[in-house]
Amino acid sequence: MFHTCEISTCNCIALITCICCKKSLCREHFVEHDYLLRPKLNNLTKQINKLFDQFESFDMKTVMSDSLKKLDEWRLDAYQVIDKFYENKCTELNYYINNILNKYEKDINDLQLKIEKMIYIQQTTNHNIELLTKNIQTLQEQINQIKYISIQVDIRPLVIIDKLIDVNFITDLSKLSTPYQTIQRIPLSSNAMASNNQYLLIHQNWKLYLIDENLFIIRQNHWFYDQIQDMCWSTILNCFLIITLHDIYQVEINTLLVKQINTTEKNVWQSCTCSDTSLYLSNESIIEFNLKPSIQYVKSYKRNETIDHKQRIDSIEYNNGKLILAINDQSKQEIFIELRLITTFDCLWLCQLNIEYSERKIQCCLYNYDTWLIADWGSLSLIYLTKDGKIKNTIEYQDEIHYIHQFGSNKLVISTDHSIHFHKL
Known part of the structure; x- marks a missing residue:
């Protein structure tokens, strides 16, 4: 039985069926149909060639630079x-x-x-x-x-196990895994945490605890001072630094002995972070201190010399010659994030967060070497920022978040109202 061409205006006998769209067409309309498909193929050719050029232009040295530096x-x-x-x-x-x-x-x-x-x-x-x-x-x-005299020196070969360094390829963060470990938080304990990639320092029940990734307590010591605002790790001093509302303390990693640092600067401190050579503290501005030969005031950095309204720098984090700032503008009731150069304090980018304003602190955390996680204290989500200050996505969470910290290369620690959760990335 013969079929006519499926083109409505054509009464010719269909001779060919297109294997792509299954249409039965006469010879003339099949040729036209074939020509209609060719521009689409040409378009796809352009797209794949463009993709290939983009692939060829990738500089993997740039991608690996931070990892190679480490x-x-x-x-x-x-x-x-x-x-x-x-x-x-x-x-x-x-x-x-x-x-x-x-x-x-x-x-x-x-x-x-x-x-x-x-x-x-x-x-x-x-x-x-x-x-x-x-x-x-x-x-x-x-x-x-x-x-x-015979001097016997028994030397065993230095054994370096492969697991000493883990190389993990971290993809974009879209959803957190279920916590693999959880610690119950004691009321009135500080939310702040800090680590040196090997151990994590936390505050619980008026004690400092140094724990490893398996939550084994390495050592502990009493904390007899005011409420902890924030803490950070200093590589050059090989110790932790803790700030309270008005004071700075140095905590030795081998003993957890606490020593108060006397400085001429007395402010209301919000957050702290360390570069290779300096300690940075935040309030309404950024205060820089030398770490060696002793912790001494260097200078203050103001975001805006002509500012006429009240702003609070809730959180700061150092990374690769730059400081990220989480800023609570109490006058305009706005929350925004800035990335600034350490050398000049120039602003590289600014990202305003479209979240409901509150007086709660905003905290930022370095993630995967050059991107950022932002926690709105008391909210049920994390904001994931790219390295150029764009909001990539928002990650929903099960509890109100109070503090976040990346522990090593593949663990994210989140402090909530009643718990400290450990997530594998």
Whole structure:
């Protein structure tokens, strides 16, 4: 049975069926139909060529630069650890040898003094001569044995396990996994947290706790001071820094001993962060302190010299020569995020958050080396910002969020009203 062409104005017999759209067409209309598809193919060709050019232009060195920098820093730190260990063992060896030499030197000096005294007083006996002679001979025999001392140094190969460094490819954050661990928060404990990638410092029930990724308590110590506002880690000092409303404290990692830092600057502190050389504190402006040789005031950075309304810098975070600021504008009742250069304090970008205004603090957290997570205290969501200050998405959460902190490369710690949740990324 013959079918006519499916073009409504055509009565010709259909000779060909298009395998793409299943239309039965006459020869003339099939040719037209084929020509209609070709521009679409040409369009797709342009798109794939453009995509290929984009792919070819990717500079993977730029993508890997932060990770390579961290690996280089780890290598330098490892060299320093090995050099320090080597120096300690050399000191231990020298100490052992010097103890032997010092003993014989003392014995020689004692005999010299005895002989000099006898010569001075011109009084001795044959018994004294024999005794001194015997002592000298014994000492001579002992000193002759020094060159035969055998020093045994047992050296085991330095074993570096592959898991010492984890390389994880972190994709865009769209949804958090279920917490793999949870700690119950004690009421009146501080929300603030800080880490050095190996250990996490938290405050619970008027105590400081240093814990590892498995939540094992490494050490703890009492906190006898005011309510903690924020805390951060200083690599150059190898310690944690804690701020209260008016004071700064240094916490040694090996003991958790707390030492107050005396400064001439007395302000109401909101947040803290460290670069390689400086400590930065926030209130209505940013205050910079040197870390070495001692913590001393350097200068203040004001966001706007002509500002005539009240603003509070709730949170600051350092990354790669830049500071991110979470700003609560109490006059205009607006919340926005800024990224500024450390060297000039120039603003690189500003992102206004379209969230319901409140007096609660806003906190920012570095995520995946160059992007940012923003927590609105008391809300049920996180805001995910790209490195150029664009809102990528909003992540819903199960509880009211009070503080967020990325622990290592693959863990996100979130403090809520009653719990501290540990998420794997």
